[in-house]
Amino acid sequence: MRKLDAATIRWREEFRLCRGLLISALRAEKGWSQRELADRAGVSLHWLQAIESNQLRTRSRMVLEFDVITALGSEKFGIKDFYCRVEGMVQEKLGPPPWLKPDSARDHDGADD
Secondary structure (H helix, E strand, O other): OOOOOOHHHHHHHHHHHHHHHHHHHHHHHHOHHHHHHHHHOOOOOHHHHHOOOOOOOOOHHHHHHHHHHHHOOOOOHHHHHHHHHHHHHHHHHHHHHHHHOOOOHHOOOOOOO
């Protein structure tokens, strides 16, 4: 297994943080408590609190995330749209994912060759 570089690790961590922030914001827009969203999505309150606060320490089960996103209103946006919004939040802060940047752009120090 390949070791991830610091920029990739940072981007992934920011993605998880923004994912939780967006879930929390969308829940608040609906006027729902964490308990109400957890019940509607069929997840535990503890799990929802952990994902919203970026404290999920185990590998998150994607199906639980999908259940939460769907409960927040699939008529307004789909799962793909949700993750595109999260990615946009991260890119506003950190720029594009490091794995999409050419190696020369990541490694170049700005000096003329």
